[in-house]
Amino acid sequence: MTPAERAREIDRQEFETECKAARDRALAYVNHCRQLEKQRVQVWIGVTKNVVxxxxxxxxxxxxxxxxxxxxxxxxxxxxxxxxxxxxxxxxxxxxxxxxxxxxxxxxTGRWAKRPAPGVSLNFAPSEGTGAGSTAQETPKITFSEKA
Structure with missing residues (x-):
């Protein structure tokens, strides 16, 4: 066997070994992804064995x-x-x-405490509008007393 043939044979063997290792890694990854998808589907369906x-x-x-x-x-x-x-x-x-x-x-207390806005009393009830809206609509004719 010539040195060139021997080098080609070594390259071929290395290539086969690398291909086998890459194929094994790819199959392991595919099996891992299948297991994850299977667990996800089982949870979605309602089958919960060891998925917690x-x-x-x-x-x-x-x-x-x-x-x-x-x-x-x-x-x-x-x-x-x-x-x-x-x-x-x-x-x-x-x-x-x-x-x-x-x-x-x-x-x-401290910087995480939620403080009320300045000038706002905590027990002051919020208003429910101006109070004039319903009255103004109910009395369409407004009369004013005349001063002499």
């Missing part, structure tokens, strides 16, 4: 459970909406403060 989202699993019982604070019973999402924060933030407060009552009653 750990975050949803952790919060599922909390979202369905009703929490009673001061005689009012609401779900976690309802309490979070009333307070004006996300359910995840309310769960964090509950873990940090120890109870749902403390988490709901908590008033943040």
């Amino acid at each position: 989202n750990k975050i949803n699993q952790l919060q599922l019982s909390d979202r369905a459970h009703r929490h009673t604070v001061n005689g009012e019973s609401k779900t976690l999402g309802e309490w979070a909406k009333i307070i004006g924060i996300t359910p995840k933030a309310l769960l964090g407060r509950r873990r940090r403060l120890g109870s749902m009552e403390a988490a709901i009653a908590f008033q943040p």
Whole structure:
């Protein structure tokens, strides 16, 4: 065998090895993608064997459970909406403060505290219009008293 033939044979063997390795990687990737798609379809259909989202699993019982604070019973999402924060933030407060009552009653301080706009009283009821709209339409003829 001449040196040129020997070099061609080595190149051919290297090429076959590289092709086999590339083919194996491609097949492994295709199988991985098939498994992911199969799991996604099973979740979509409703078959949930071993497909569990750990975050949803952790919060599922909390979202369905009703929490009673001061005689009012609401779900976690309802309490979070009333307070004006996300359910995840309310769960964090509950873990940090120890109870749902403390988490709901908590008033943040510092730069995260939501302060009312200056000059606005918290107990001042919002107005429902000017008050003249309905009266002006109900009495089409307005009379004025004349001064002498």
